[in-house]
Amino acid sequence: MNAATARPSVLFVCVHNAGRSQMAAAFLTHIAGNRVEVRSAGSAPADTVNPSVVEAMKEAGIDISAETPKVLTTEAVHASDVVITMGCGDTCPVFPGKRYLDWRLDDPAGQGVDAVRPIRDEIEQRVRGLLAELGIRTAS
Secondary structure, three states: OEOOOOEOEEEEEEOOOOOHHHHHHHHHHHHHHHHOEEEEEEOOOOOOOOHHHHHHHHHOOOOOOOOOOOEOOHHHHHOOOEEEEOOOHHHOOOOOOOEEEEOOOOOOOOOOHHHHHHHHHHHHHHHHHHHHHOOOOOOO
8 A cells, every 4th residue: 555645546447548447447436535546547548538438427426527538657557556457458567566457348439328337337346346355445
């Protein structure tokens, strides 16, 4: 854990930082509040967040319409305790002592909101499981 903040830091990485990693970061922030430092990035970031992802998250009560895709940096990986990849392949830098998880999830790129909903729901469940592993209690 980051000694300065005494809270775990998590980085979610996917290729475009326009779908899966944005949803995961939003759920983690929404559920954990300031108890976890949350980052997301993409190995080849898109210009905007996928509109179907924004809509699906709005249905879940989370507004990510103001989010923008961010480029993956070695600094972001180095500053994170847990790095969760979602199909970014070998482009994610690996540092000793970091915890890496690979969440295999369908890519919402080019999909409508109906196809994004089950991906969103699976991400929410995985985020809740991650919080349990990190020992952070949630309301539900």
